[in-house]
Amino acid sequence: MTSQPVLTTIAKDSPRHKPAFATGREFSEDAKLTIAPRERPVSATYVSQHSCGPCPFKNGNGCMAEAGRLRWTTARLNASGPASPEVLAEAHAAEIDKLTGRWPLRLDVVGDAMTSTAARIISTAVQRYKARFGQVAWGYTHQWRTVDREAWQDTSILASCETEADVALATQRGYATAIVINADDVVPERIAGLKPLLCLKESGAKLDCEDCRACTFDDRLRGHAVIVFLGKGPVRKLREALRKRNEEV
Secondary structure, eight states, X not given: OOOOOSOOOSOTTOSSSOOOSEEEESSOOXXXXXXXXXXXXXXXXXXXXXXXXXXXXXXXXXXXXGSTTHHHHHHHHHTTOOOOHHHHHHHHHHHHHHSOSOSOEEOOSSOOOOSHHHHHHHHHHHHHHXXXXXXXXXXXXXXXXXXOGGGGTTSEEEEEESSHHHHHHHHHTTOEEEEEEOTTSOOOSOBTTBEEEEOHHHHTSSSSHHHHOGGGOHHHHTTTEEEEEEOOSSHHHHHHHHHHHHHHO
8 A cells, every 4th residue: 555645634533524435526616627516517526545546746745635625625535544446446436326427527636546446446437427417527547557548448537647758658558648747837849749738727718627628538639639737736846746757757
């Protein structure tokens, strides 16, 4: 198992915040996902960081799930303690099954799948979700090096990358890709031979994820374009994490 996440400050016996491995929200209030939660809803799931495995941003290094209002959800989920990737995936799947399926679904606003078996458990629940009303679902994974793309089945899942070498390797492994760069960096003309597509919400071309939906079609992106996100949240820490990752290459 990976090291203990730092955000575990909510007491396990708190009656107001009963620990759980995962949770789902029918109407996300994340302004990036939707600026109008009731008029243009997006559903979302959240899983303990114990499901994340290796990640350069976790544990105080720039992870957006450890900042802002989301940090309280992250802390509550982390307080549930560690469990196997498969147990965490089953908890995630159970939360997906509780949602109506009427809206687009953003997977793992916090959390991931550490094994191919865990990814298949989650993606099978996503298939059930999509079958209810034909909605889309999407997410990102740092575990693309060890989790087979096939395990995600027809879920739109993008490999979360930090370097051009990451993008090249993830593409070879069958993933569509997304890369995080520093907010003040210039977006290059090509990244590992792919066309960079700056997040349309961040560029102002789209209102939010519900309006954009580019990441919900990974089959169109794979081998052609890479989604570019500008580093937000704890910017100084994120910049340092990106610097270290690029020095490793």
